[in-house]
Amino acid sequence: xxxxxxxxxxxxxxxxxxxxxxxxxxxxxxxxxxxxxxxxxxxxxxxxxxxxxxxxxxxxxxxxxxxxxxxxxxxxxxxxxxxxxxxxxxxxxxxxxxxxxxxxxxxxxxxxxxxxxxxxxxxxxxxxxxxxxxxxxxxxxxxxxxxxxxxxxxxxxxxxxxxxxxxxxxxxxxxxxxxx
Amino acid sequence: xxxxxxxxxxxxxxxxxxxxxxxxxxxxxxxxxxxxxxxxxxxxxxxxxxxxxxxxxxxxxxxxxxxxxxxxxxxxxx
Numbered sequence: 001x002x003x004x005x006x007x008x009x010x011x012x013x014x015x016x017x018x019x020x021x022x023x024x025x026x027x028x029x030x031x032x033x034x035x036x037x038x039x040x041x042x043x044x045x046x047x048x049x050x051x052x053x054x055x056x057x058x059x060x061x062x063x064x065x066x067x068x069x070x071x072x073x074x075x076x077x078x079x080x081x082x083x084x085x086x087x088x089x090x091x092x093x094x095x096x097x098x099x100x101x102x103x104x105x106x107x108x109x110x111x112x113x114x115x116x117x118x119x120x121x122x123x124x125x126x127x128x129x130x131x132x133x134x135x136x137x138x139x140x141x142x143x144x145x146x147x148x149x150x151x152x153x154x155x156x157x158x159x160x161x162x163x164x165x166x167x168x169x170x171x172x173x174x175x176x177x178x179x180x
Numbered sequence: 181x182x183x184x185x186x187x188x189x190x191x192x193x194x195x196x197x198x199x200x201x202x203x204x205x206x207x208x209x210x211x212x213x214x215x216x217x218x219x220x221x222x223x224x225x226x227x228x229x230x231x232x233x234x235x236x237x238x239x240x241x242x243x244x245x246x247x248x249x250x251x252x253x254x255x256x257x258x
Binding site for chain 1: 195197201204205208211212216217219221228230234241242244249255256
């Protein structure tokens with residue numbers, strides 16, 4: 001890359017002007033200097049990695065600043081009497097690529113969660129005897145009452161589907177992503 | 181009297197600075213993963229302090245790199 005000229009001054013892109021040529025600075029002819037060169041290059045690599053971490057954090061910041069609340073559709077999931085107590089129904093919400101699980105945990109209490117485990121997206125299922133949601137891939141367990149992590153590698157709770165009872169039917173009205 | 185030759189003293193200073201950079205980088209990696217987990221869990225408040233702290237840590241890493249660069253060029257002049 002050719003240097004840029006500003007007035008009478010010549011500026012280099014990445015390196016201060018020096019009497020030592022770049023090749024000699026980076027690949028010294030003196031054996032004793034080799035330890036310095038390798039250490040300096042390694043620390044340059046570490047500093048660039050540190051810059052990569054900053055870029056990652058700034059990306060998250062930009063995503064959170066530009067975040068918009070998603071408008072969720074209203075979808076009829078099941079009839080209230082369709083599922084017995086302890087019964088389960090699998091449905092897709094909000095899109096056909098988002099599997100969810102609906103569980104009737106009491107006669108008047110229904111809960112629904114995304115079926116994708118927050119660890120590596122395996123499908124969770126309802127374990128009736130233990131009264132919890134289980135991920136068979138890595139033994140991650142979630143509370144059936146609020147979707148929080150009980151045990152295992154997942155760090156985040158399952159996203160919950162907001163339900164509404166209307167005319168004897170259960171209607172999905174949105175996703176609650178706030179952790180509990 | 182310090183009998184350690186300048187070449188070795190320079191190397192010791194560079195090694196110390198490199199260890200510090202590695203420690204700062206490990207904190208940054210943890211910070212990024214924690215901020216990402218928090219963001220994915222729906223907590224967007226952690227993004228601003230995460231970015232500011234990460235920027236400060238990068239500044240410290242860069243200052244240490246400049247220190248290494250200076251020690252390197254000074255020692256190799258002799």
